[in-house]
Amino acid sequence: PTSSYARDAIPRQLASLFIIALSAALALYFLFCTLSYYFVYDRRLEHHPKFLPRQKRQEIISSLIAAPVIDVMTLPWFLGEVRGHSKLYNRVGEYGWAYFAFSAVWFLVFTDFLIYWIHRLEHHKLVYKHVHKPHHKWIVPTPYAALAFHPLDGYLQSLPYHIFVYLFPMHRLLYLGMFGFVQFWTILIHDGDMISGHLLERFINSPAHHTLHHLYFTCNYGQYFTWADKTFDSHRDPMPELDPIHESLKAMRAKGLL
Template identity: 65%
Template sequence: MDLVLSICDDYALDKFWAAVLPASAFASSPSAAFLQASLNGSSLPVITSQPGKWSQLLSYIPHPPLPSAHELAPIAPSLASAWPRDYILRQFTSLFVLTLLGIHFLYFSFAWLSYRYIFNHEMMKHPRFLKNQVKLEIQHSLKAFPGMTLLTLPWFIAEVRGHSKLYDNVDEYGWGYLAFSTLWFLVFTDFGIYWIHRWEHHRLWYKWLHKPHHKWIVPTPFASHAFHPLDGYLQSIPYHAFIYLFPLHRLLYLSLFVFVNMWSILIHDSDMITGHPLETIINGPAHHTLHHLYFTVNYGQYFTWADRMGDSYRQPVSELDPMKEVQAHLAKQEKQALGKQQ
């Protein structure tokens, strides 16, 4: 997120924060007066003895010490705001808004594409498909996003403030490590999510923590983020913890972050296509469909090995396809309709 924040600061947020919280508004501070004079091109600052109402209002807002006169030449765009780039309250607020915007964009773009072009809409005739389920999934997701974002922000703040092991130059660790770190990220996070996910099914907290996500017995892609906020956050911990334990290229981490969200959407399309060559290795949509149908199988995220190790693996087979229940349900309705006509 530090890369995203830096780009947004360069192109928009420096100007935004300078307009919303201008350093010049804190007119009671001598350094603010010097800053105002420098920004206006004046040779001498003018300090007003009676600050305006806006300045009085802003004076109650916490801010770091404003730059002194000798630090104001040349003026950096970030100095025009009383909240410079490295101020933690600015970072917290900016990251909160950017993360919310980002997750909404990923959710509505990729979930809609999956729903439109991959999801079998015949599945909506399943007897356990809820009335107005798509609307309910979206509403549940939108309610969860702010809470999940707030819980995640400490990880992002620590990353932005330089406490992670993210790096910029591929030569620092080499191309071999770049390839290895990609696979290791998937293995590490898959293993962590498996145990967190399985722990969430414990009877002591399942009802209030994870059961809201299992409300969707036959999910659509819009159910991918329809969690209790704490549930969604807990399952994301391995992704965030990885970069504090192992070096990872900054752009690769951003790409994997997007991939994680896309994968979560993909595996919630209720697909039960079986017989492909990687079926016993990759924990795909068919496996996760069985998890929603039977609850205590296929906890993994990407691979099947953790479920095999934990004795919770169930092989997708065509006989378990929920579409068979749809067909049986439709046949029953048709038979009942014919009976009424007779």
């Protein structure tokens, strides 16, 4: 049977975009989260006093509720992109390889700055409890908390990625690749890894930085880099003594598990 809608009909495109975007997001979510949880995440953190009962299950349910709603909210942006209203392009030769490489770096810098301010404003007392508080339910998150947002929160933090391609040219395949990277990075920074003292820590908003954000709330709002936090006085250095594993081990000893 054939569809009653033409291939370029808006209802058909919206339905296709919804299915494709949601399927891809959930596939990447379960793949990367599961790999991170079993091979990177230190599951001793689940004994931390602030780790909630059945937390991992709650994180997954919250993510499964949020993902389709965020998908619906972003459909107008995706629709504009597939219908040629953005600055996405198909052939590398249109702008050359140098611009291709530059656009990937500029994408990260541009979106990092906007997300920093969106994230920081979400911590304002008039906004926090209505939008961002659900994500901070997870004080000691697992990787499965990566998408466990209030849908409006997830949508707002995704806006810079869409805004970028309406302002700046970007190759379509690179754009898709960057979306995959964004989801991978979002999962990575929720893995609780508090490795600190390395050179990149000065520049990169690492899992250690984001672990401190969940623990202390008012620091390290950046997504990829530390420069915005340092510029606007919200940076907190990861230090070994701040690692939540210390509280987890203390709790395990009290329970006779060590």
